[in-house]
Amino acid sequence: VAIDLNADLGEGYGVWRLGDDEALLGIVTSANVACGFHAGDPLIMRKVCEQAVLRGVVIGAQVGYPDLRGFGRRRIDVEPDELCADVLYQIGALDACARAAGAEVRYVKPHGALYNTAAVDRATADAIVTAVASFGVLPVLGLPGSTLAVAAHERRLPFISEGFADRAYRPDGRLVPRRDRGALLTDPEEVVARSIRLAREGQVEAIDGSVICVDVRSLCLHGDTLGAVVLARGVRDALIKAGIAVEPFA
């Protein structure tokens, strides 16, 4: 059994920083690097790529809406052809940074409101996979069962399903919205146990107590707080101890 661990990296801008990139690069196997539209700037992107290469971490493009102010968390009614061009632009920009560091962009993952919109809106999902396909046959990382997964499959792009050990699931396999009660799990032991079960059995207990199947090849970790980083390391260590190989999907 093998599992990939992914996390968002390079989410600063100019003088501002967010999350502990250095710590996360020692934990994850795939880095979702922000591409300058909702976070990240060229210098940060270059440095993250260089560090990722040194640590053997695979680089993916974390693409988002053009909205630094809202950190990509606000849905914008972008026309599909404009969104498609925006995604292509971001992938190309990051790929140049990755190549300068001796690597390349190996997958694409939408961020924030774009992630959520692409999970349910076909035009948005199509715009993203069209952009990816016009760049190359790259895997798309996202929510299993989402519209984005359907769009990727139809476009014959590999789709990599990810799971969240620290988020509550609804019985239908979708995530409980962040603002709802019980959406976030904070007990380290519980999160670790869910990580192992997700990785080994592809199962998770939903918020109503039922057990659902979530066939995931990657777990999404967070690093925006000190506690999050400690928890992420705990998950990695526990997975390895449980005999699960932690390795990139790409």
Place this chain on the structure above:
Amino acid sequence: VAIDLNADLGEGYGVWRLGDDEALLGIVTSANVACGFHAGDPLIMRKVCEQAVLRGVVIGAQVGYPDLRGFGRRRIDVEPDELCADVLYQIGALDACARAAGAEVRYVKPHGALYNTAAVDRATADAIVTAVASFGVLPVLGLPGSTLAVAAHERRLPFISEGFADRAYRPDGRLVPRRDRGALLTDPEEVVARSIRLAREGQVEAIDGSVICVDVRSLCLHGDTLGAVVLARGVRDALIKAGIAVEPFA
């Protein structure tokens, strides 16, 4: 004898437009496509690339300072490593757009204040050529005798010299600043005659009446006014009539 004709294209942003891209694509052999930092946006970039491919025009990256408001015409004291990352980002972003259109970025030309600064400031010139070299062995297009030319040569990047038939030259081969009297030539016959002489003999009459050598492989044309487009077409037609091959350098 052969000469390349280059012009700035894709210099709109969102709803705003500047210059007549369509007309220019029927005249030039090399398109300096703005990359979103001082002008241009992903959708405009994609469309210009598609049209350039249809017209057989070579695509180059017109890189600039991150300054939409100032159209890249204001010098910004950027740290070299930040400038280098910015240039690399822009090249990569445009290359993705070009590749989606079946082409690729074939050269790089700095724009506005970055062009002027790179012509005299070694740190700026080095940052640009370092970025280009980390992307690939691409030619740099610029002013003959400039610091940028020196930096490119040392970095073993091809440097393509360009001339300006509608700008006055100083006896030392540099351009008379735009704001000075006599800096711009507007008489169509004179501009056409200078174009032919530049292309055929590599010579131009400086503002003091002396004749100087300007060994150029490309002429820079403008398309920001109706008159400019008519003049650009006149130059192209006259060159061909004079038996000079109009063809891309790349």
Place this chain on the structure above:
Amino acid sequence: VAIDLNADLGEGYGVWRLGDDEALLGIVTSANVACGFHAGDPLIMRKVCEQAVLRGVVIGAQVGYPDLRGFGRRRIDVEPDELCADVLYQIGALDACARAAGAEVRYVKPHGALYNTAAVDRATADAIVTAVASFGVLPVLGLPGSTLAVAAHERRLPFISEGFADRAYRPDGRLVPRRDRGALLTDPEEVVARSIRLAREGQVEAIDGSVICVDVRSLCLHGDTLGAVVLARGVRDALIKAGIAVEPFA
């Protein structure tokens, strides 16, 4: 009988321009000046304010989403408190420009997608009127019968209703969406006749042939094309010839 004529002005950015501000300032009585979020920049704002003062045109704040790239035409899911702060910021910025020119902001009109969203979404309308009220007791200009009108009334802010002589109306008094067939009227004679009827009788023929009441104190004119400016002037001349006073509402 008196009517105000309003139009969007100062919608350029940096080197880019949109519409013929100078011509419009000779036609309208109220200028909706863009405030830098979806169009406009500080220098353009100052110059438009100075010209408006010279021509005796009243200055209003044309507030929008923070989206230069989309010209404020793309709905953004902004949190109400953030939208409220954004609107307040824009009003204050324009007011400083207006005061430096010897005037002041006399009313507020939302632009593009914000106009459309505020017409139907209560949270958006409330955020706008809260911002306006926290700045001063300024009139809000918008669509009669809209949610924005309701929100303004409840907040005890004057609401000024505007009509569109060149847009088709639905029987319920709302506008036919731009993308629908017949949404835009282009016959100058018809537009002029509708202008007079709107100003004098507060009536307009809807797209289904029924006559509806649209009690308006202002007509919105456009100036983004040469034809639009000529038409705007025709409307103004015809109104005056018909004995209708063309004067600002503020």
Place this chain on the structure above:
Amino acid sequence: VAIDLNADLGEGYGVWRLGDDEALLGIVTSANVACGFHAGDPLIMRKVCEQAVLRGVVIGAQVGYPDLRGFGRRRIDVEPDELCADVLYQIGALDACARAAGAEVRYVKPHGALYNTAAVDRATADAIVTAVASFGVLPVLGLPGSTLAVAAHERRLPFISEGFADRAYRPDGRLVPRRDRGALLTDPEEVVARSIRLAREGQVEAIDGSVICVDVRSLCLHGDTLGAVVLARGVRDALIKAGIAVEPFA
């Protein structure tokens, strides 16, 4: 004897934060609030203004170059009329936020590269004081002996001199550049002692050991690190213990 304590506040943007605003508002008497061009956004501005009013802290406009990416630390060759409009815009925007909180902008202080440029470049200094004067008779806060001080005096604007207890001075009264050795003083006892001497005697020991006169009405404190906040509090406590009144200049 009385002294004002000022510090930069509201220097976050979107999700990003910089410095401990809440702690600083309990220490300073004047808050230099960023206005959205190099840092700060409308929501942050509103919240800082509200908190400043609650704590009795005076609000000033921290104006800067339009450069979020560079945090206003990179000099930009802006035309004077454009800079003037930019400064006016920022003051007006913050004033609207301050007024909504029951206060108003009481002074203006340039930030970063604009501070440094205005200290030596007359065109820059003139552009700033012209903007301030067109808004109202507000004091300008800056370096004693600077070109900005001269420009303010000629424009009949009050100029408030500030000192830095944690920065090394040259014998001519100017600051040792940050990048030079010994530019920053970090010993808390020394910084506190210099603060008291600056406040009480208007004197400070320069880097060559000579004692120079720096007649200051305000001390600039920093809050970007935990240590900086602790030091700032130490300075305030020591000043009060030494019998020096800590109160706003405005």
